[in-house]
Every structure is written in structure tokens, then in C-alpha cells.
């Protein structure tokens with residue numbers, strides 16, 4: 035009897051590990067890595083580039099960044115782009131997501147003055163990638179608003195959506211023949227809360243912020259800009275080039291801390307207030323802002339004696355303009371939070387989160403913690419988030435456009451915690467594929483260490499380490515780079531794999 039049990043256990047263990055190894059990503063699953071212009075390019079004032087809000091803020095108010103650093107040089111990808119493409123080849127990437135600096139190609143932000151050197155830089159990068167069959171995934175706006183537009187109110191100006199449409203035309207005209215996937219905006223919520231209030235310097239008024247007036251106005255104008263750019267692509271470029279246009283929204287997984295009705299209600303409002311006010315207008319059949327948010331804001335304005343809700347209305351035409359404007363749903367997914375209606379001691383708050391979300395969120399103590407205060411490794415959270423989005427929005431095509439793990443500055447190249455995180459993400463994505471979710475690709479954040487916004491260079495997300503004290507900005511692969519390369523090459527997660535030595539080579543065919 036005892037022998038039989040042992041035999042069953044051995045078979046089960048064997049079967050379990052075989053099953054794990056047999057779960058493979060399909061050959062057409064797109065593996066890539068992501069970066070953003072201000073975080074890597076440097077060359078902040080070279081070859082005719084105009085100033086953006088990050089240039090301006092870090093130069094005039096350096097303490098806005100924890101180590102008082104900036105992206106003036108960053109990883110110097112403006113001069114090192116060939117090395118960046120070489121790293122993509124070393125990893126065997128299918129795609130690379132990067133962003134275009136608006137003020138590098140349009141120094142004032144307006145489309146009447148195009149900077150040829152800026153256009154040339156992105157042409158060179160794209161052509162270098164295409165030489166090696168690496169598909170460009172281009173983000174058009176990743177937080178770096180041209181300063182001249184900010185001087186006119188930036189995204190809060192009623193004409194913003196037209197400025198963005200004009201910029202989009204320049205992007206599509208110059209790069210649309212080779213770029214098959216465009217992302218209009220990266221993380222609207224993060225822009226409308228963190229960047230706008232912290233860096234776009236004119237909306238720091240505490241009274242204004244108490245009702246998040248700027249946040250919701252930003253949301254409306256951003257959605258209109260996104261929709262106009264999408265409609266433009268649809269009308270004038272899709273037939274000619276056959277590409278796609280989408281948007282990237284940050285979707286963390288929010289789970290009720292308990293089964294109580296209060297926590298269930300709290301988590302619903304949190305989801306709508308974190309990502310629903312961007313996903314609902316674009317991906318739902320109904321369109322417009324989500325009703326949970328509308329109701330909560332109407333109630334709050336009455337309580338605080340405001341004459342109207344800070345959430346602007348959409349006209350029916352605007353709702354129609356925005357609804358359905360994404361060929362794919364880009365999801366930046368990093369982490370999960372438990373949500374409670376009652377304040378907890380260990381509450382984990384992000385800076386400047388919206389005031390309407392007067393419920394509390396925190397990470398489970400068991401979840402491993404990264405260097406970033408907001409980042410933990412929560413179980414199977416990609417699957418949980420995409421399953422909910424699929425239920426809500428009728429089976430869209432998803433790309434994970436960012437996912438990654440931070441370590442502290444000065445850590446060595448043996449980043450086992452990052453390896454653990456990436457492996458967990460792969461398993462969670464395989465769960466999505468098993469469940470029939472249309473997940474088509476994954477972009478690791480980030481190809482290399484870079485300027486991490488308000489955290490400067492104190493937190494590192496790269497697969498490659500960048501030596502920021504070296505004028506050449508030498509890049510060196512970390513252990514996670516070897517592990518990711520192994521996954522891409524073999525299309526499965528091998529838990530036994532250890533890099534033999536830390537020397538990178540380019541495999542044949544790359």
C-alpha cells in the first residue's frame with residue numbers, strides 16, 4: 035500500500051513538472067521589451083529638440099526628483115541606439131516598444147515646424163530594428179508634453195485634442211510605412227494624476243486638487259485626442275499601410291480585502307477610479323465615463339458644496355467618437371492591491387491618488403516586495419486582470435505593453451528576484467492563453483536601466499544594467515536578460531535554467 039502511494043506521488047510529481055514544461059507560448063506570440071523617450075534618450079537639447087515639461091521641471095525645480103537627477107543624458111540612447119538594437123538581437127526580441135519625444139520632432143509641439151534631425155533619429159532607429167526583423171511598437175505620448183504647449187495649458191487646453199491629432203498626422207506620415215502598431219497614449223491615469231499635478235506645474239493648487247478637477251478634465255481631453263488620432267489613422271492611413279492603432283492603460287489588479295459588502299463596493303469604485311474612466315469610454319458598448327464614478331462624484335460634490343460634479347460630460351457625438359477606438363488593448367500590468375473600505379495601518383498609498391478613492395489599499399504581507407513602494411509580486415495577477423477586462427469588454431486583443439520589477443541602485447547583476455517575477459508573469463500569461471484570452475504579446479519593462487521619473491536613478495528596472503557614471507553608458511546584461519532570452523528562444527519557462535556564464539552573444543538568425 036505504502037509503495038503504491040509513493041508510486042502515485044512520483045507519477046503525479048513527474049506529471050506536474052512535465053505539464054509545466056509543456057506549456058508553451060505559440061510561435062506567433064510577440065516577445066519584446068519597452069522603454070520611453072525621456073527615460074532613455076538623453077540629448078535633451080541636441081539637434082533642434084524643443085523643451086518638454088520634464089526638461090523644464092527637473093532644471094527649474096530639481097527636488098521634484100528624489101535624487102535631484104534628470105534625463106538630460108539618461109542612457110544616452112540618442113547616441114547609443116545601435117547598441118540598443120544589438121541588445122534586442124542578443125535577447126532575440128520579436129518587437130521593441132519605444133516612444134517618440136513629441137518635442138524632438140515638433141520643437142514647439144505645433145505641427146507647422148518639423149525638426150528633420152528628430153525625424154531622422156527615429157527613422158534610423160526603426161530602420162536598424164527592421165534590418166533584424168524586430169517590429170517597432172511606437173508610443174506617441176509617454177508623459178513628455180512639449181513645454182510650449184504646457185505654457186498654453188497643455189492637456190487642459192480645449193484645443194489639445196486637435197494639437198494631438200496634428201502631431202499624430204506627422205507621426206503616421208513619417209513612420210506609418212514601417213510601423214504597424216501605434217499606441218497613442220501611455221498610462222492616461224498616471225499622466226492625469228502624477229505627471230500633471232507633480233510636473234505640469236500649473237495645477238498644484240490644493241483647492242483645485244481637492245476635487246480632482248484637473249484630473250477629470252485631463253481624462254476627457256486625452257480621450258478626445260486619442261480618438262481623433264485613431265480616427266485619422268482609420269481614415270487616411272490604414273488602407274495604405276495596414277497597421278493598427280491602440281492605447282496603453284495601466285491596469286493593476288484590485289481585489290476586495292474581505293467578502294464584506296463595504297469592501298466589495300470599495301473595490302468596484304477603486305477599479306473604476308483607477309482604470310475604468312479610461313477603459314469604459316473606449317472599450318464598453320455603452321461609452322462615456324462609468325456610472326460608479328459619476329455617482330460617487332455627484333455625491334461627493336454635494337457633500338462638499340460644489341455646484342457641479344468635477345466629472346465633465348461627453349456629448350453623444352463625443353461618446354461615439356471615442357467608443358471603439360482601439361484595434362488592441364495595451365495593458366501595463368505590474369502588481370495587485372487589496373482594497374478595504376476601512377483604513378488599515380499598513381496602508382500603501384501612491385502619491386496624489388484621486389480624492390474620490392477614499393478607501394484604502396495595501397499589499398499582502400506575503401507578497402515579495404520590489405524597490406518601488408507600489409510594487410509587489412502578487413499571485414497570478416495578469417490572469418486575474420485580463421479575465422475581468424475580457425468579461426467587461428467582450429474579448430479584445432491584448433498586449434502586455436509593460437511589466438517588470440525594480441531593484442535598488444547598486445545591486446549586482448544576479449537579479450534573482452527579477453527572474454522570479456518574470457517567471458511568474460510568464461505562468462500567468464500561459465494561464466491567459468489556456469483560458470482563450472486573446473493575449474498576443476508581452477513587452478518587458480525595461481530593456482535597460484533608465485530614469486525612473488520622480489525616483490530618478492534610485493530604482494532600476496532594466497534587463498541590462500546601465501553604468502550611469504560612465505560617459506559611454508555601458509550596458510551589461512543581468513541574469514534576468516539571459517533567462518528572458520531562454521524563454522523567448524524556447525517558448526517555455528525552464529525553472530532549471532541557469533546561465534552558464536554571463537556572456538551574451540547574438541544567436542544565428544538575429
Ligand SMILES: C[C@H]1O[C@@H](Oc2ccc([N+](=O)[O-])cc2)[C@H](O)[C@@H](O)[C@H]1O
Pocket residue numbers: 070073220221224284286366368369384408436479486487495
Ligand atoms: C516603471 C514604469 O512605470 C510605469 O508607470 C507605473 C506607475 C505606477 C504603477 N502602479 O501599478 O502603481 C504602474 C506603472 C511607467 O509607464 C513607465 O514609464 C515606468 O516608469
